[in-house]
Amino acid sequence: MHFEYQINGGDFTNAGVASSQLKKILKQLNIDFRLIKRIVVALYEAEVNVVAHAYHGSIYVDIDTSKIIIVIEDEGPGISDIDLAMQEGFSTASQQVREMGFGAGMGLPNIKRNSDELNITSNPGSGTRLQMLHHLNKQAG
Amino acid sequence: MGINSDITGIKQEMKIEEIASLLDAQIICGGNNMDCTVNYAFASDLMSDVLTIEGSGILLITGLTNLQAVRTAEMADISHIVFVRDKHATEEMVSLAVENNMVLLECRYSMFKTAGILYDAGIKPLY
Numbered sequence: 001m002h003f004e005y006q007i008n009g010g011d012f013t014n015a016g017v018a019s020s021q022l023k024k025i026l027k028q029l030n031i032d033f034r035l036i037k038r039i040v041v042a043l044y045e046a047e048v049n050v051v052a053h054a055y056h057g058s059i060y061v062d063i064d065t066s067k068i069i070i071v072i073e074d075e076g077p078g079i080s081d082i083d084l085a086m087q088e089g090f091s092t093a094s095q096q097v098r099e100m101g102f103g104a105g106m107g108l109p110n111i112k113r114n115s116d117e118l119n120i121t122s123n124p125g126s127g128t129r130l131q132m133l134h135h136l137n138k139q140a141g
Numbered sequence: 142m143g144i145n146s147d148i149t150g151i152k153q154e155m156k157i158e159e160i161a162s163l164l165d166a167q168i169i170c171g172g173n174n175m176d177c178t179v180n181y182a183f184a185s186d187l188m189s190d191v192l193t194i195e196g197s198g199i200l201l202i203t204g205l206t207n208l209q210a211v212r213t214a215e216m217a218d219i220s221h222i223v224f225v226r227d228k229h230a231t232e233e234m235v236s237l238a239v240e241n242n243m244v245l246l247e248c249r250y251s252m253f254k255t256a257g258i259l260y261d262a263g264i265k266p267l268y
Contacts, residue, residue: 013233016212018190023216037218041192044216048209101188101213110192 001025001064007050007057009076012100015051020057021046029063033138039068039134043116045107046072046130052097053077053128068134078124086112086120154178154198154263157221157244161194161260164248166223170235171244179221182264184256194267202255204228211237211245220244225252 003025005018023040027033043059048055054076062069079085086108091102112118115132122128158175161168168175183194184202188256190202191213202219203210206228214222215237222238223231223246230238230245248255260266 015209019216020212033218037216040216044212045189047193065223100207100209101186101191102209104187104189106187106189106193110189113193119186 003059003061003063005059005061007054007059007072007074008118009045009053009055009057011073012051012096015048015100016044016079017047020045021131022061035134035136038114039070042132042134043070044110044116045110046070048100048102048134049075049107050074050087052093052102066135066137068136070130070132070134072130073127074129075127078126078128079120079122079129080124082120089108147171153263153265154180155262157246159262159266160221160223160259160264161235162198163262164223164250166246166248166256169230169243169247170239171221171247173256174220174242174244177220177244181267183267184252186252187231190218191219196267199267200259200264202252202259204252205258206230208233208237210234210244211241222246223248223255225250235244236248251253 026036047067054074057074060071084090088109089105091103091105097103116135117133119131157177179200180198182202184203185191186203186205188209199219201214201219202223204226206224211234221244227249
């Protein structure tokens, strides 16, 4: 199965809509609720990141019998130091993002914690690509 | 009153109805689910923090009244939120909460007082 979603930078009202839709799909597929939570929390944090930092983003979800691969690609400023961005507490978020309850430097660490595998690549000045993988054939957690 | 315990004292839970009464809170939506119970509460205005918690039967205590508070609860499998400091849920928040079968409460107490009342009544912390 393949699904695609679009994210608009700065559109906080719709941040999480894709995660919400994917959650409904995963529930219909009878996936363990703990695994669903890991997947949607990771995707939701990624959506918020795109809304907070980028101009536009696309989400590609591929589900087969053994795994779910989610790719989030954005056009934006990119991340110049990924290791630094992965450190809990590091953030370049605006005041507006903080007022939304985010921007404390926990997004990428939360995504990593909730993914079985996470791959981040970024071209500063053009954009960032996250690929997260979740195995379906093992217990969540 | 307070927490219901079974004979071993292990099972502890409180009805949303009782929580609303303790906090003198207004029920904004989800009135049909007032018999639902919670075991734990977590108080935060930082949604990334809320996204790290695990478990079920959790009440979220927050002063953050924007759509992302409800979205976060949806992702974190939290079905009950109390908004403190006399903050009011917006129409779009209520609409999203109804769509997800959530209970929203509003109370005028501070987050500290709200947490204190519920802790005193037997609601457990997550950590």
